[in-house]
Amino acid sequence: GAGVSQTPSNKVTEKGKYVELRCDPISGHTALYWYRQSLGQGPEFLIYFQGTGAADDSGLPNDRFFAVRPEGSVSTLKIQRTERGDSAVYLCASSRGDITGELFFGEGSRLTVL
Amino acid sequence: AQKVTQAQTEISVVEKEDVTLDCVYETRDTTYYLFWYKQPPSGELVFLIRRNSFDEQNEISGRYSWNFQKSTSSFNFTITASQVVDSAVYFCACLQGAQKLVFGQGTRLTINP
Numbered sequence: 001g002a003g004v005s006q007t008p009s010n011k012v013t014e015k016g017k018y019v020e021l022r023c024d025p026i027s028g029h030t031a032l033y034w035y036r037q038s039l040g041q042g043p044e045f046l047i048y049f050q051g052t053g054a055a056d057d058s059g060l061p062n063d064r065f066f067a068v069r070p071e072g073s074v075s076t077l078k079i080q081r082t083e084r085g086d087s088a089v090y091l092c093a094s095s096r097g098d099i100t101g102e103l104f105f106g107e108g109s110r111l112t113v114l
Numbered sequence: 115a116q117k118v119t120q121a122q123t124e125i126s127v128v129e130k131e132d133v134t135l136d137c138v139y140e141t142r143d144t145t146y147y148l149f150w151y152k153q154p155p156s157g158e159l160v161f162l163i164r165r166n167s168f169d170e171q172n173e174i175s176g177r178y179s180w181n182f183q184k185s186t187s188s189f190n191f192t193i194t195a196s197q198v199v200d201s202a203v204y205f206c207a208c209l210q211g212a213q214k215l216v217f218g219q220g221t222r223l224t225i226n227p
Contacts, residue, residue, distance in 0.1 A: 003158075004158075031213065033213070035215075040219070040220075041219055041220070042118075042205050042207075042217030042218050042219050042220050043159070043205070043215075043217050044217070045214045045215065045216070048213050048214065050213075055212075055213070056211070056212075056213065056214060058214075059214070089157065091157075091158075091159070093159075102161045102164060103159070103161065103215070104161075105158045105159040105160075106158055107156055107157040107158045108157045108158070
């Protein structure tokens with residue numbers, strides 16, 4: 001389809017492992033966002049890309065989290081040395097890059113750290 | 115920093131009833147944007163509306179209406195003649211800075227047939 005695509009939809013891993021979550025935004029959208037949603041909570045901002053560069057990464061909780069968008073399209077969120085507290089749904093969104101804030105979200109990647 | 119409070123954690127009504135979801139926001143900005151998003155069981159958030167602080171006119175879109183009141187820092191959302199398909203989690207949000215949305219905790223709305 002033409003929407004935001006996220007893979008995998010579900011990921012179960014063990015504490016201490018490395019995880020990569022992928023986001024394929026809507027074609028032509030220059031802005032890309034990662035949010036994290038814990039059970040029963042609203043999404044929390046992690047990082048925002050404008051093109052290839054991270055314009056705002058103030059929401060990344062610590063240096064175990066890193067995200068890239070090397071060609072200005074697909075983005076990968078990388079989590080090192082996963083902890084049980086990292087378990088959440090990781091949502092990706094894209095937009096045309098203006099300030100309307102109308103984000104188009106994917107269905108998320110549910111990460112479970114055992 | 116912005117803060118958004120949705121005091122109603124869960125609401126359950128019978129189909130065709132009207133229902134109002136409350137949203138209270140805090141911001142020090144004089145210019146700001148407020149949003150409502152819907153999250154159906156599939157998980158993706160769907161944009162419903164954006165309102166800027168200069169425009170206090172209420173808005174109606176079909177069965178949906180929004181009441182923005184700066185005096186009480188509220189941006190409430192009403193669904194008229196609710197339907198089962200309206201069942202979802204609804205989030206109110208405020209724009210912080212240029213591109214960061216600050217979401218409330220959400221209200222889970224269940225419409226029973």
